[in-house]
Amino acid sequence: MNRRTYHRASEAERREDLIAATLDCIAEFGIQGATVRQIAMRAGVTGGLIRHYFSSKDQMLQAAYRKVMAGMTEAAVAAAIEGETARSRLRRFIVANVTPPVTDPRTLSLWAAFISHIQIDQSFAAIHRENYLSFLAALETLLSAFFVEEKRALSPAQCRTYAIGVNALVDGLWLEGTLAADTFAEHELAENALVSVEALLRLQPGELSAEQR
Amino acid sequence: MNRRTYHRASEAERREDLIAATLDCIAEFGIQGATVRQIAMRAGVTGGLIRHYFSSKDQMLQAAYRKVMAGMTEAAVAAAIEGETARSRLRRFIVANVTPPVTDPRTLSLWAAFISHIQIDQSFAAIHRENYLSFLAALETLLSAFFVEEKRALSPAQCRTYAIGVNALVDGLWLEGTLAADTFAEHELAENALVSVEALLRLQPGELSAEQR
DNA sequence: GCGCGAATTATTCGAGCGTATAATAAGCCC
DNA sequence: GGGCTTATTATACGCTCGAATAATTCGCGC
Numbered sequence: 001m002n003r004r005t006y007h008r009a010s011e012a013e014r015r016e017d018l019i020a021a022t023l024d025c026i027a028e029f030g031i032q033g034a035t036v037r038q039i040a041m042r043a044g045v046t047g048g049l050i051r052h053y054f055s056s057k058d059q060m061l062q063a064a065y066r067k068v069m070a071g072m073t074e075a076a077v078a079a080a081i082e083g084e085t086a087r088s089r090l091r092r093f094i095v096a097n098v099t100p101p102v103t104d105p106r107t108l109s110l111w112a113a114f115i116s117h118i119q120i121d122q123s124f125a126a127i128h129r130e131n132y133l134s135f136l137a138a139l140e141t142l143l144s145a146f147f148v149e150e151k152r153a154l155s156p157a158q159c160r161t162y163a164i165g166v167n168a169l170v171d172g173l174w175l176e177g178t179l180a181a182d183t184f185a186e187h188e189l190a191e192n193a194l195v196s197v198e199a200l201l202r203l204q205p206g207e208l209s210a211e212q213r
Numbered sequence: 214m215n216r217r218t219y220h221r222a223s224e225a226e227r228r229e230d231l232i233a234a235t236l237d238c239i240a241e242f243g244i245q246g247a248t249v250r251q252i253a254m255r256a257g258v259t260g261g262l263i264r265h266y267f268s269s270k271d272q273m274l275q276a277a278y279r280k281v282m283a284g285m286t287e288a289a290v291a292a293a294i295e296g297e298t299a300r301s302r303l304r305r306f307i308v309a310n311v312t313p314p315v316t317d318p319r320t321l322s323l324w325a326a327f328i329s330h331i332q333i334d335q336s337f338a339a340i341h342r343e344n345y346l347s348f349l350a351a352l353e354t355l356l357s358a359f360f361v362e363e364k365r366a367l368s369p370a371q372c373r374t375y376a377i378g379v380n381a382l383v384d385g386l387w388l389e390g391t392l393a394a395d396t397f398a399e400h401e402l403a404e405n406a407l408v409s410v411e412a413l414l415r416l417q418p419g420e421l422s423a424e425q426r
Numbered sequence: 427g428c429g430c431g432a433a434t435t436a437t438t439c440g441a442g443c444g445t446a447t448a449a450t451a452a453g454c455c456c
Numbered sequence: 457g458g459g460c461t462t463a464t465t466a467t468a469c470g471c472t473c474g475a476a477t478a479a480t481t482c483g484c485g486c
Contacts, residue, residue, distance in 0.1 A: 008433055008482055030333050032245045036474060046435050047474085057474065105332050112329035118392065119322045120243050132393060165382070165409040168389050172381030175388075179331070180345060196378040200412045221452055221463055249444060259465050260444085266463095270444065 006045075015053050015063070017043045022064045027106045031113045034061075062123050065114045068107065069131040075102050077138060086149040090142045091208050094197055097170045098189045103178045139163050139170075143201075165200050169193070219258075228266050228276070230256045235277045240319045244326045247274075275336050278327040281320065282344040288315050290351060299362040303355045304421050307410055310383045311402045316391045352376050352383075356414075378413050382406070 009017070021043035025034035036057055040047040054060040079096035083089035096102060117124045140163040147154045154162075170193065177189040194209035201208075222230070234256035238247035249270055253260040267273040292309035296302035309315060331338040353376040360367045367375075383406065390402040407422035 003435055003480060006434055006482075011433095014433090026329075027332070030330055031243070033333075035472075037472080048436075048476090049434060051475070052433070109329050109332045112325045115392075116239075116322050116325035116329060117243055119240065119318050120246075128392065132389075161405055161408070164389065164405055165386075165412075168385030168409070169378070169382045169413075170385070171388055172383070172385030173378075175384055176345075176377065176381050179328070179341065192374055192377055195374070196381070196413055199378075199415055200382075200409055202412055216450060216465055219452075219464055224463095227463085248442075250442080261446085261466075262464060264445070 004046075011053070014049075018045075018050060018053060018060060019064045019067050022060055023068065023110055026064070026113050027109050031061075031117075058121070058123075061114075062127060064110075065124060065127050068110045068114065069127065072102055072107065072111075073131065073135055073138070080138075080142065086142070086145040087208065090146045091194065093139070093142055094166075094170060094193050094208075095190045098173050098177055098193045103174060103181070103189070105178055105181070108175070108178045136163055136167055139167055162201060166197055169196055169200060217259075224266070227262075231258075231263060231266060231273060232277045232280050235273055236281065236323055239277070239326050240322050244274075244330075271334075271336075274327075275340060277323075278337060278340050281323045281327065282340065285315055285320065285324075286344065286348055286351070293351075293355065299355070299358040300421065303359045303410075304407065306352070306355055307379075307383060307406050307421075308403045311386045311390055311406045316387060316394070316402070318391055318394070321388070321391045349376055349380055352380055375414060379410055382409055382413060 018039065021039045022034060024042050025038045029038065036047045036050055039060075040050060050057065050060060054063070076093055076096040080089045080093035083092045101107070114124060115128070118128050119125070140159060143163055143166065144154070144159050147159070173189060173193050173196075177184055191209065195205070198205065198208040231252065234252045235247060237255050238251045242251065249260045249263055252273075253263060263270065263273060267276065289306055289309040293302045293306035296305045314320070327337060328341070331341045353372060356376055356379065357367070357372050360372070386402060386406050386409075390397055404422065408418070411418065411421040
């Protein structure tokens with residue numbers, strides 16, 4: 001009749017653990033393998049506890065989705081703000097998106113698993129939309145600041161078109177580079193990203209891509 | 214004791230039906246909801262039959278993945294070959310990839326569901342790689358033909374860089390445009406794709422995007 | 427240091443999972 | 457058109473699922 005001894009954790013900490021365990025399981029076994037029991041085992045608790053923190057398994061999955069997306073945008077934004085000029089911030093933002101830890105097979109697996117649920121469950125669609133718009137807005141801000149700095153006048157419509165294109169390019173390279181990581185040399189992807197973006201924006205070759213500290 | 218009456222179908226036809234039913238179920242209920250019983254019901258047969266055509270459910274999923282990817286590339290390639298010049302073929306290829314039926318929420322759902330499995334199951338990784346390389350090769354062929362036609366000399370390395378960038382851009386726009394279809398006007402996506410590709414390739418504005426029959 | 431609320435475990439439930447096997451009906455061949 | 461092959465159905469098996477409930481142990485306030 002000896003029960004397991006256990007530690008009473010704070011709510012924040014426990015939820016964090018459960019979400020992390022959820023992501024581990026999805027990455028390792030797929031969304032079908034992320035069962036309540038597997039997740040609980042991974043988190044070092046018993047299954048029943050999950051329902052104590054989340055009203056259903058589905059709500060926990062949504063929290064996990066938010067976590068993944070937040071991690072991705074935060075990494076890129078954090079890299080960007082360290083730049084001193086608008087050009088440097090744009091450059092750093094782009095590079096961060098095609099460099100670890102953002103380009104990580106595990107992250108991509110998780111991202112794809114959730115994307116595939118967008119058409120099925122409206123809640124996931126809402127989370128996606130929120131993150132997409134916020135990412136696009138961040139990119140648009142970086143871009144217009146860059147054009148101001150370059151003293152290049154741009155209509156808002158033109159700026160939006162650029163943002164959409166650059167967003168697509170960055171997403172696409174992220175996908176390509178993460179899925180076929182072995183076919184790309186060390187910095188080939190980042191270099192390609194910078195060269196491509198400067199072409200997209202009709203900049204001079206080297207304006208973004210040239211080595212500069 | 215009355216059993217269901219049934220029709221004995223040809224092997225090809227039955228496999229086709231089962232794969233189609235599998236895709237329907239994944240799109241509608243997610244990969245977790247694509248159970249043997251659901252799939253069988255959708256295909257109008259009983260569950261046991263699946264194991265008569267596929268040695269396991271997993272093998273059927275792989276066949277379904279191949280089907281999805283084949284459909285996507287075929288649509289784009291079919292559009293391309295109707296062009297009379299290399300420029301037109303490139304143009305049509307790009308437009309096809311950001312236009313229905315390729316930009317279809319259902320297709321994207323399916324694609325993502327399978328992508329999320331390639332880190333888990335090697336078989337899916339192999340299917341992905343095969344399709345990625347073939348798509349990239351097709352694009353590279355279109356590109357180099359285009360450059361020959363334009364009398365613009367390009368090193369193979371340069372051509373590969375371009376192919377990777379254009380591939381990323383097209384993939385990214387496909388993603389963006391399909392996931393946020395409601396935020397894009399009728400032909401905005403295709404127009405953006407052409408303008409972006411011509412910028413990527415350092416062409417004159419309008420060289421690809423200008424209306425031309 | 428004790429009591430009490432609540433975090434956590436343990437156990438149970440019915441449903442549904444993928445698979446295996448046996449019974450049956452369909453339809454081609456002669 | 458009767459017999460044989462086999463595509464298909466029907467049924468059963470052993471597991472695992474998400475969820476609900478009851479029992480317990482933790483650790484803070486006093």
